[in-house]
Amino acid sequence: MRRILMTASxxxxxxxxxxxxxxxxxxxxxxxxxELLEKFKAETGITVTVTDYDSNDTALAKVEAGGSxxxxxxxxxxxxxIWIEKGLIQELDLTKIPNHGNIAPEWxxxxxxxxxxxTIPWQWGTTxxxxxxxxxxxxxxxxxxxxxxxxxxxxxxxxxPEMNDVMALAIMYEGGEPCTEDTEILKKVRDRxxxxxxxxxxxxxxxxxxxxxNDVPASxxxxxxxxxxxxxxxxxxxxxxxxxxxxxxxxxxxLKDAANVEEAYQFLNFIAAPENAAMISAFARYANGIxxxxxxxxxxxxxxxxxxxxxxxxxxxxxxxxxxxxxxxxYTAIWTELQK
Numbered sequence: 001m002r003r004i005l006m007t008a009s010x011x012x013x014x015x016x017x018x019x020x021x022x023x024x025x026x027x028x029x030x031x032x033x034x035e036l037l038e039k040f041k042a043e044t045g046i047t048v049t050v051t052d053y054d055s056n057d058t059a060l061a062k063v064e065a066g067g068s069x070x071x072x073x074x075x076x077x078x079x080x081x082i083w084i085e086k087g088l089i090q091e092l093d094l095t096k097i098p099n100h101g102n103i104a105p106e107w108x109x110x111x112x113x114x115x116x117x118x119t120i121p122w123q124w125g126t127t128x129x130x131x132x133x134x135x136x137x138x139x140x141x142x143x144x145x146x147x148x149x150x151x152x153x154x155x156x157x158x159x160x161p162e163m164n165d166v167m168a169l170a171i172m173y174e175g176g177e178p179c180t181e182d183t184e185i186l187k188k189v190r191d192r193x194x195x196x197x198x199x200x201x202x203x204x205x206x207x208x209x210x211x212x213x214n215d216v217p218a219s220x221x222x223x224x225x226x227x228x229x230x231x232x233x234x235x236x237x238x239x240x241x242x243x244x245x246x247x248x249x250x251x252x253x254x255l256k257d258a259a260n261v262e263e264a265y266q267f268l269n270f271i272a273a274p275e276n277a278a279m280i281s282a283f284a285r286y287a288n289g290i291x292x293x294x295x296x297x298x299x300x301x302x303x304x305x306x307x308x309x310x311x312x313x314x315x316x317x318x319x320x321x322x323x324x325x326x327x328x329x330x331y332t333a334i335w336t337e338l339q340k
Contacts, residue, residue: 020045021260022046022048022049023047023049023071023260023263023267024049024071025048025051025071026051026053026059026062026070026072027051027052027072028053029052029054030208030284031052031122032050032280033280033283033284035283036276036280039279040270040276044266046263046266046267055162056075059073063255066257069259071259071260072253072255072258072267073089073252074122074253075253076249077112077248077251078164078322080112080251080253083118084118089255089256090118090254090256091117092265092268093265096268096269097120097265097268097269099272100120100269102272102290103116103289103290104121104290106289107121107124107289111321112321113251118254119251119252120251120271121249121252121272121288122251122271122289123224123249123288123289124247124249124250124286124287125222125224125248125286126223126245126247126248126317127160127169127221128220128221128223128226128240128245128246129143129146129220129221129238129239130207130211130237130238131217131218131237131238132218132235132236133236133237134235135235136152136217138150140237141239141241142241143173143241143243143244144173145157145218145239146220147173148192149196153199153218155201156217157199157200157201158201158204158218159202160204163331165248165320166193166220167331167335168244168246168318168320169241169245170189170192170193171185172243173243173244174189175243179321180327189334190334193334194338197338202216207221207226208226208228208229211229211236212233212236222286223285224306225285226306230306238305240313242313244318245316245318246317246319247319249319252268254268271290274290275296278296281293285306287307
């Protein structure tokens, strides 16, 4: 998922005349290190063009419509089975990815792509709460910050418009499990969200800069973006809701109709090298799924509270599975009502 978002844009890295190929990468906004692409071009002669999107649904709809022209896409874990089921991505030829073995064991054996036959890890992180402590000095490790806001934060809270993240956080706050079909829990969630919404200031992306400049005092958001905000403004801190927070992973997949397949394989192998995975993390400030990358990570990430989950909250994180059609129907109905 995920995850520091800017307005959709097209970013092309121009290079010297030695370019031997091109590659079209469809990725979350402000999530791709320019230095990484420069290094890739220097080593391979391949120019990578990055087109941004702001949500999993946007990416899926764009590609499913056909004729996107993209080669690689970066879906979140709970969307990978959907991409596979729809036949939009292709099974990888692992003989062309010798660095495939660098994938960390805990990220190799995953339910949504066991053995990593379709995807290569990009980054993983959490969805929690960023709070400016100069505005609110109380406990920030709770979803009450946005679902039952303290007086200091009423009218000053942003909620990221990511349905699955928001619904999962709200469900866990009410004592349920992500993807639940329990209508009693979901009625509580609906009522809670509708009661809380008047106390929110917005449902938007782009919180890194808005929190760094004190324009938004609190936001449901992604950990790496909040770390980037903190590096600009030390009053910004990240909270892990004790009722439960979301753990997610984004990974790179090869589209079924990719035109630049060999170039794509070179890129997939490139990002599975530890030093290159660390470059991805150093830019967006999220952890990655490549073993050995820790040795190349920036020092300020090795003990960053947004990246290293405090021991007391480690068991509170929940990985969102791919929800059933019935659960999605319920969630969409609640979400639609919340948008009114």
